Amino acid sequence: MSQSEVLFEQASRYIPGGVNSPVRAFKAVGGTPVFLQSAKGSRVTDVDGKSYIDYVQSWGPMVLGHSHPEVIAAVTEAIGAGLTFGAPTERETILAQMVCERMPGMDLVRFVNSGTEATMSAIRLARAYTGRDTIVKFEGCYHGHSDSLLIKAGSGALTLGVPSSPGVPSVLAEHTTTLNYNDAEQVRTFFAEHGEKVACIIVEPVAGNMNCIPPQPGFLQALRQVCDEQGAMLIFDEVMTGFRVSATGAQGYYQVQPDLTTLGKVIGGGMPVGAFGGKREIMEHIAPKGPVYQAGTLSGNPVAMAAGIATLSLLDEADFYPRLSEKTGQLMSGLESAAAEAGIAFTTNSVGSMFGGFFTEEKTVSNYQQVMACDTERFNRFFHGMLREGVYLAPASYEAGFMSQAHTHEDIEQTVEAARKVFATL
Ligand SMILES: Cc1ncc(COP(=O)(O)O)c(C=O)c1O
Numbered sequence: 374m375s376q377s378e379v380l381f382e383q384a385s386r387y388i389p390g391g392v393n394s395p396v397r398a399f400k401a402v403g404g405t406p407v408f409l410q411s412a413k414g415s416r417v418t419d420v421d422g423k424s425y426i427d428y429v430q431s432w433g434p435m436v437l438g439h440s441h442p443e444v445i446a447a448v449t450e451a452i453g454a455g456l457t458f459g460a461p462t463e464r465e466t467i468l469a470q471m472v473c474e475r476m477p478g479m480d481l482v483r484f485v486n487s488g489t490e491a492t493m494s495a496i497r498l499a500r501a502y503t504g505r506d507t508i509v510k511f512e513g514c515y516h517g518h519s520d521s522l523l524i525k526a527g528s529g530a531l532t533l534g535v536p537s538s539p540g541v542p543s544v545l546a547e548h549t550t551t552l553n554y555n556d557a558e559q560v561r562t563f564f565a566e567h568g569e570k571v572a573c574i575i576v577e578p579v580a581g582n583m584n585c586i587p588p589q590p591g592f593l594q595a596l597r598q599v600c601d602e603q604g605a606m607l608i609f610d611e612v613m614t615g616f617r618v619s620a621t622g623a624q625g626y627y628q629v630q631p632d633l634t635t636l637g638k639v640i641g642g643g644m645p646v647g648a649f650g651g652k653r654e655i656m657e658h659i660a661p662k663g664p665v666y667q668a669g670t671l672s673g674n675p676v677a678m679a680a681g682i683a684t685l686s687l688l689d690e691a692d693f694y695p696r697l698s699e700k701t702g703q704l705m706s707g708l709e710s711a712a713a714e715a716g717i718a719f720t721t722n723s724v725g726s727m728f729g730g731f732f733t734e735e736k737t738v739s740n741y742q743q744v745m746a747c748d749t750e751r752f753n754r755f756f757h758g759m760l761r762e763g764v765y766l767a768p769a770s771y772e773a774g775f776m777s778q779a780h781t782h783e784d785i786e787q788t789v790e791a792a793r794k795v796f797a798t799l
């Protein structure tokens with residue numbers, strides 16, 4: 374038995390399914406999850422001592438790569454001063470200012486501990502502000518696991534076949550309407566009939582939880598327009614895209630400004646952080662300034678804030694995002710050529726450093742139905758082949774991949790070479 378198998382067996386005795394987040398369990402692809410013990414730059418090392426080029430990057434936060442020395446130094450310094458105080462610290466203001474100055478749609482921001490908390494709180498605020506209950510989301514988008522949002526959800530929920538989870542009260546579920554991503558016409562039709570009941574639309578501006586699906590030209594603009602016409606809030610869930618697709622998030626990249634934005638992942642630099650924010654007038658409804666309650670014992674934790682500040686500071690480098698996109702482009706074209714050489718039908722999508730590959734004859738993949746029609750069995754064989762070759766991809770075909778600045782051109786060439794070998798066996 375490998376050490377990962379031993380540890381998984383032990384973990385399964387005490388932890389449901391042996392993991393603390395379902396998507397880690399390799400249920401979709403089969404086999405035993407790889408237990409990791411360290412990570413540096415573009416690589417992770419497992420408990421059996423095998424090293425992998427990592428395109429999961431802890432599901433997105435590690436845009437600088439793992440264990441960046443400046444982030445580790447900032448965290449180490451913060452730890453020396455105490456782990457948590459439950460009182461305001463200067464670091465919270467520094468990170469808040471950095472976030473608000475960079476994100477076009479954010480005047481005020483509140484820090485929480487996860488993306489789930491961020492989206493849950495933003496929805497509550499949108500409902501309170503508009504005095505309406507209905508929320509609109511899109512099939513295959515994932516916004517964390519709060520009740521109102523676990524309906525036709527993506528990511529692990531989709532992978533495990535429970536996109537609408539048991540345990541969500543029907544009285545709550547009936548207030549969530551799910552529409553088709555990238556179908557602006559359907560959104561317009563729905564709003565023409567029901568728009569006055571809608572508190573908000575929540576959307577992943579680049580969907581990254583049904584693989585990687587960029588918005589079609591005009592889709593995000595159409596959401597902005599219907600919200601404006603009907604007095605609904607537009608929430609961009611930028612937990613994944615924030616500081617990942619550009620220095621100003623997807624809202625800067627696509628030039629569409631939401632009313633509220635949720636963040637997570639990159640802003641915590643690898644520590645548990647989420648945030649929600651938006652226009653001053655709306656955010657001032659949050660307690661203690663306003664009546665909408667929201668709180669957290671560890672919110673704005675000093676160690677997490679230190680990691681976020683160090684991370685965002687490093688993203689200011691002039692060509693940071695162009696370099697990242699260029700590397701992603703190199704990987705995508707390399708994978709497409711390798712697949713073509715092997716006669717495998719394979720299409721890729723990418724925005725900035727988010728990417729996805731699809732085993733399909735379709736030349737473009739832009740909606741949930743197309744994603745669901747892809748050959749998942751072939752993906753599963755590809756995943757295991759790449760793992761054997763030392764490349765760590767997300768263990769499910771509905772997850773986006775992530776490039777980091779620590780990935781080198783040699784890493785990418787090595788990945789393409791591995792893919793060439795694996796495609797030939799599929
Ligand atoms: C777009 C999006 N929103 C929200 C979440 C929830 O974040 P968390 O897992 O930190 O609760 C995730 C990831 O899990 C995500 O990708």
Ligand SMILES: N[C@H](C=O)CCC(=O)O
Binds near residue numbers: 529772
């Ligand atoms: N796709 C999810 C977040 O983006 C994966 C993280 C998780 O659920 O463990």
